[in-house]
Amino acid sequence: MTRWGFIGFLAVAGCMPDESSHRDAQLTACPGITAGMLPGEPHGKATAGLDSGDEDGRERVIIRYRREDGVTAAQVHQLVGQVTATFRNVPAVAARVTPEERLALALDPRVESIEPDQKLYALGTSAPTALALATTLAGTREYVGELRRVQALEVWDQDGDGLPDPGAVTGAGVKVCVIDSGLDLDHPELRDAVVAARDFLDGDDAPSDRDEERWGSGHGTHVAGIIAARPGLGGRGGPVLDERGLMGVAPGAQLIIARVLNLEGSTHMSLVMKALEYCQAEGAKVASLSLGGSLGSLNTEEGFKAALDGGMLVVAAAGNEGQGLMSYPASDPSVLGVGALDNTDRRAVFSSYGEGLALMAPGVDVLSTFPQGRGSFAALEVGDSRPMSRSLLYAPTGDTWGSLVDCGMGESVASCGEDGSCRGFVAYVHPSAYVRPDRAIVNVMRQGARAVIFASELMEGGAEILSVPQRGTWVPSVTITQAASTVMERQLGATAKLSLRPADYAYMSGTSMATPYVSGIAALLFSARPSATPAEVKAALLSSAKDLGDSGYDEQYGHGLVQARRALEALVGPVP
Structure with missing residues (x-):
């Protein structure tokens, strides 16, 4: 489930497009331009075992x-x-x-x-919120800043060389079950991590996040990488990452993959309950669920309690509604609910909270693994400035340039005014609660835009630009930071150069991204003390968290930011 920010639209927009974009796709202001979805264009078949046949x-x-x-x-x-x-x-x-x-x-x-x-x-968005984006990585390390914030490096990389220290606790010997959308089984950072897998949609043992026609959201691949991306096995990540790629919070943990989310990011509770039983039967010590949205019942509560009583700690995402009521199963009494922090350790505007919230973890602009070649890294140059930018997921890659033109909200085929040119320009679009981003892209494309830059303008509820639909005709599109948006206002008319390069990684935001940090740290604790019970690991995690918000436990931040080293010391004593 993705939160509708004040301009947010669902990551599944490619499967549930605005019908007006179908009707009007060929009614272009400039001749010969195809923009957006074509009328009657197929959007992919229903996933077997989920929604097919309901008619x-x-x-x-x-x-x-x-x-x-x-x-x-x-x-x-x-x-x-x-x-x-x-x-x-x-x-x-x-x-x-x-x-x-x-x-x-x-x-x-x-x-x-x-x-x-x-x-x-699924409880992850597909691109940064309008909150300040994290500093771009220098490409000299195999891990990202979030690992420092949760103290993972203090557990297994104390010498700071970017590799696990000999004999350090890395999650080795612990199985973590990722109940999600499946993953790119051939991703170099994850191939060696997977020890068991089951697709509960297709009924086989190959839980790929795709069918013969298209990829899904990439959600499960992103989550799995946060937990257990392997050292020294990087994919395409330049110039953000070097050839070693990145590492998960528990780079020695083993992954069990249980695919329950279809290509549109939805599932049914019965599949999750079956996946829980599968995870337990396969010997998982931790189950990570970056999904939610339903209500609990006697059946589900018994199912999650049975998992806990059977020795498996279940961790779930609090939800992306930004309200004081967590999604289920995060709200279940047998489950550890996790909320998301921005890069200043404040509760992300989208992160749900409330009674029973256990922990917080990084959840805004998180870099992790993604289906190979499906992610992209953006470089933007406007005049003499190089604003930080993030590509919208599924936007086409390549190089383009043109004069920077203010297109307002992109609400119509006249929004770019007289500066719009059928010869090509780069559209600068201001987010609006009343214009879907895909609709705005279609409108400016029809006026001749070669690329789109979305401003970041904080308003009530925040702003989210998630992705472009995976089908149809689109142009390279990015979002920029709030600080860059202020500078951009003074650059109108300058030449903007935009480059999007394919990558095996992507930035995503959501409580989906926060959850695997806690799951990975739980794996570190089980690795350090294999005989530990879920109750003991949970107690160590909660008692050692970094207090945020009001002093002590509060419903906005739970017990605080999860801390790996402090939790390990709470469980086993001082760490050298």
Whole structure:
């Protein structure tokens, strides 16, 4: 689930486009220009096992049976024709039922309850918010600044050479289950990390975040890299990263990949419950869930408690709604809920909070692994200045240039005024609550824009520009910092040069990005003391966190910023 900031739009926009952009895509102000989505353009097929077939009138439900009746799966199949999942830890099954079948089940004395098989969503945005962007990396280290903030380097890189110290605690021997969208299985930083995998959508053991037609969001690849990207195995990352790439917070941990999110970033609770059981059966000590959005029930609470009682610590994202109510399952009493901090250690404007929030971790402008060649790094030059910029995900790569033209909010095909030229220019667009970014890009493209620069203007609710749709015709597009936006106002009319280079990494923001920091640090603790219980690891994490906000625990920041070294010392004693 992505938060709609005051101009934010869903990362799944490529699959749910503004219909007006379909109708008007060919009605260009300049002749011969194709912009945005074409009418009737395919957007990818539904993912098997999730939403396909709902048009037949069946509803996805979870049916709970009374324990004393001991109903078997075979009996359930007789009662309900389309059982989609059975559970070991909960006396329930998931099924697709017609209204008539649901009524018959409700009248069955063996049935305790029938509840919707609720939807959950990925909890990461796809690009920086309008908050100040982090300083660009110099390319001389294999790790990013967030690892310093959470003290990971004090655990396994005390000599500061960018590699784990001999004999240091790196998460070795600990399995972390990433319940997410799958990943790029061939990414050089992750190939050696994966020890088990299951795709709960396609029903196979190859949880790739793509189908034969297109890639998904890249969400799972990004999350997995934050946890366990390997040292010395970098992909394409120049000029931001050197050839060694980057490292995860627990670079020795083993990953179990459980794919439950489809290409649009959504799933159902029954798949998450099955994934939890799978993770536990595979020996995971930590489960990392950068997803949420539903409400808890007796079934789900029993499922998460069974995971905890079985020795697995479950960590989940608090949500991106910016409100005082966390998403589920982060709000579950058996789950460790994690909120996101910006690069000044303030709660990110999008990060949800509330009763039960446990910890905070970096969650704005986080650099991590991404499907190979699907990320991009931007370089922008305007006159004599070089403003910091971030490319919108899925924007086309390449070099372009043109006169910088103020196009207002990009609300119409006349927004660039007389300075707009069919010969080509670079559009400077001001975010608006009333114009979707993809709509603004289409409008300025139709006036001849070769590229788009989105300003960062903090207003109520913040500003988010997430991505361009993955299908259609677009131009290179970036967002810039608030400080750069102020300078840009004085550069109108100057020549703007924009370069987007393909990369195997990307910057993303969200509580999705904060969660794997906590999951990785939990893996470090289990690695240092394999006999530790989830309760002991949780206590160490909470007692050692860096206090933020009001003194002591508070609902805005929980116990504070997770700290790896301090948590390790709380669990095992002084670290040399």
